[in-house]
Amino acid sequence: MKSIAIAVCLLAALGASEVFSQSQGGSLDFSDVKELLNQQPLIARFITESLEVRHVGDAARIGYGDNPVLAGIRVSPFSFDAKVKGSRAGYDLSLVIEAKVEYFDENGKPTDLRRAKALKQVLQRIVLKANATGASDPTAQSPDKRFFAATRRVPDPDYIWKRDLDRFRLVVFRQKSDDELGDVFAKHEGGPRLVDKQLWSPDSKFFVLSTASSGGHSPWHFDTCVFSVADQTLRRMDDLVGPITDPQFHFEPPDTVVVRVRDYTHEFGDPGDSKTVKVVLHDAFGKMAKVQ
Numbered sequence: 001m002k003s004i005a006i007a008v009c010l011l012a013a014l015g016a017s018e019v020f021s022q023s024q025g026g027s028l029d030f031s032d033v034k035e036l037l038n039q040q041p042l043i044a045r046f047i048t049e050s051l052e053v054r055h056v057g058d059a060a061r062i063g064y065g066d067n068p069v070l071a072g073i074r075v076s077p078f079s080f081d082a083k084v085k086g087s088r089a090g091y092d093l094s095l096v097i098e099a100k101v102e103y104f105d106e107n108g109k110p111t112d113l114r115r116a117k118a119l120k121q122v123l124q125r126i127v128l129k130a131n132a133t134g135a136s137d138p139t140a141q142s143p144d145k146r147f148f149a150a151t152r153r154v155p156d157p158d159y160i161w162k163r164d165l166d167r168f169r170l171v172v173f174r175q176k177s178d179d180e181l182g183d184v185f186a187k188h189e190g191g192p193r194l195v196d197k198q199l200w201s202p203d204s205k206f207f208v209l210s211t212a213s214s215g216g217h218s219p220w221h222f223d224t225c226v227f228s229v230a231d232q233t234l235r236r237m238d239d240l241v242g243p244i245t246d247p248q249f250h251f252e253p254p255d256t257v258v259v260r261v262r263d264y265t266h267e268f269g270d271p272g273d274s275k276t277v278k279v280v281l282h283d284a285f286g287k288m289a290k291v292q
Contacts (some may be wrong), residue, residue: 007258022112028074030055033134034096036078039123047095047126049086054081054091058217067113075101076121077268080215082128091164094216096127103223126171129219140173142204147229148173148181149207151195153214164215167191170227170234172207186227188234190291196247203254206281208237220268222247224259235278235288245274255281 027102030053037044047053064071076099078186081091085278086125103116139150149172174182194210200207206228212219224244237259240243246260256278262268263275 028057028059028078030057032048032074033057033078035127036099036121036123043123043126045145051082051084051093051095051128052085052087052091053073053095057081062113063206064124070113070119073119075099075119076124077125077218077220078140079219085101091215092130094129094219095123095125096129096219098125098127100124124273126221129216138198140200140207141196142200142207143202145175145178145230147185148175148203149198149200149227151198151209151212153194154189156192164199166193166194167212168193168195168209168211170207170209172227172232185229186232188227188291190225190234197221197249199249199251201251201255201281203258204258206255206285208249208251210249212247220245224249226257226281226285226288227292228281234291235285237284237288239289240284241277241279252278257281 007270016077037047045074046093057078058073059078062070062073062075076097078097078099080097082093082095083091084093099121102120102122103111103113104118104120105111105115105181106117109116113171139148141148149170152169152171154167154169156162156167159165168191168236169187169191171187174185176182190211192214194214196212198207198209206226207229208224209223209227210224212222221238222244225234226237227234237257241259241261242264243262245262249257249259251257258276259279260274261277263273266272
């Protein structure tokens with residue numbers, strides 16, 4: 001797997017991608033990107049000969065409010081589940097195809113998205129990586145030792161063989177002592193996503209989890225959830241601060257979480273496409289949407 005990832009990066013390390021700033025999500029068929037891949041025949045051949053790629057993938061989509069003429073067109077980055085050909089395992093890889101999007105006016109001259117009448121996508125980079133597998137440390141004791149949180153990867157209740165539908169379950173216990181748990185204090189499920197990192201706030205009032213898509217979709221996005229001891233709910237931070245782009249985060253006492261968020265003043269893939277945001281949880285938590 002490592003050798004495949006290295007090979008793809010070597011073949012396609014052509015630069016960073018560019019996309020329009022106000023994209024929406026949309027699905028597409030793998031055949032829709034074959035013309036783009038054929039801009040680099042060696043890469044297209046490598047993927048065809050080495051990988052089995054799921055037909056349906058995920059991409060950004062131009063919204064009507066961004067450009068009514070181009071609305072609905074799928075643009076980079078494109079993400080598909082994949083696996084090594086002949087593998088008996090599930091689709092345990094994520095194939096991400098990044099392209100530079102160029103916009104043109106009615107005279108064929110370069111312009112921006114809002115004034116564009118046509119577009120062209122130029123292949124920039126291919127990334128192949130393992131799909132999310134869940135947090136390496138699935139348990140965490142609160143600093144005040146009153147609570148013990150545990151997360152676990154759980155399958156879809158019906159399609160249990162489809163790993164790309166796997167969810168995460170969070171269970172918070174009261175803690176009687178260092179080696180004895182009490183009753184269940186709260187429990188939640190979310191997904192289809194898997195926990196990447198989890199951490200209690202220094203004041204033990206909040207538990208934060210960064211997550212990645214279990215199917216490898218939008219691999220740049222790490223939807224981050226917050227559990228509150230006070231009201232026992234689990235809420236989504238991204239709805240308040242914007243798409244979180246890094247699974248790593250840290251705290252500043254007592255409850256300020258520091259995260260990286262998509263910065264739409266820069267093109268996707270360019271230096272500065274993410275910015276640091278500090279979220280004071282005791283002020284912001286009530287403004288976040290609940291995880292259903």
